[in-house]
Amino acid sequence: MKLSRMLLPWAGGLTLLLGIAGLWFALFDSPPDYQQGETVRIMYVHVPAAWMSLFCYVVMAISAGVGLIWKHPVADVAAKGSAPIGAAFTIVTLISGAFWGKPMWGKWWVWDARLTAELVLLFLYLGYIALIHAFDDPKRGLKAGAVLALVGLINVPIIKFSVDWWTTMHQPASVVKMGGPAIDASMMVPLLLMAFAFKAYYIYVLLLRMRAEVTAGKVRALRLRQAHGAV
């Protein structure tokens, strides 16, 4: 709790700072693309959101695994807190991707391996959230959810490498690829700024959610004690 109080303003400040700088570069101070024109700017939201949708899932699954194996209560809280944030990033990815796909490909949505796997990721998040709340005993819910989160972990490499393993409508990786990035430096700057802004935002919201969860647990415990004391 103490650590989180110390980190919170830093994460919040970084989100604002990087976000404003990133948006400035992304919207005003970066060139249009030679093929896509101004539509390329959707990428500065879409790609960081997509990275975060995977990152949040990995954090969530590992936390859930730690909670399952070592019964660490903070790990459970971290897993539970990550799920809605990751789900939100996934939704942003899918929607911004659709807005890009319509003018560029000519279609909002195609059922290729990359897009389908990302949609499965959204369902995994939603399934996890539904599952942990589906039991009267929250501990059992977290346990069932952890199993789902760990099983779903297999989807993460599938999403990442789908564009290399199969032919897809989605273009292959531009930034993390063999032989260096295929993206001009003037576009890389806003992309990375936005990526770090999204990451700081995740840390900020995750810490907030975890604090709220811990506080809610304390309130529950106090109420219980009160009720027992009253009897």
Add this chain to the structure above:
Amino acid sequence: MKRKHKRLTFVAIGLLALGVATALILTAFEDSIVFFYSPTQMIEQDVPPDRRLRLGGLVEENSVARTDNSGFVRFKVTDMVHSTPVVYEGILPDLFREGQGVVAEGRLIDGVFRADEVLAKHDENYMPPEVADALKESGKWEEFKGAMTQGDPSAMPAN
């Protein structure tokens, strides 16, 4: 063995088994996961004319021809080894250009691919127009494009 060690082993073995199972399933279903076939694959696989499928590759340079007084467009899709002629009636997407990636959906009838939908495929290169122009001027463009498509299995499937 402590209980948490037991749980750790159980989870580790479970994940490993799951990984292997998934890899096997994905390999088995490879044909239905691919989004499109290249012209070479189409020729090799001898597809029946009634089957709907997608053809993907680059639009061959100087192959686009619009027939007068009708909405028909003819062009060739190539993977640099073979090329397949395509006939399409309709509106082409903005990104449709010669030398750029394209995915067409339709049927292969007598060696001609009759498309009822054409999507433009974007590659992984992002650059400002000035950089693209500079590359073209210095004569590095072909070299750059060639290097890119060789390293890109989806723009040009290997088999």
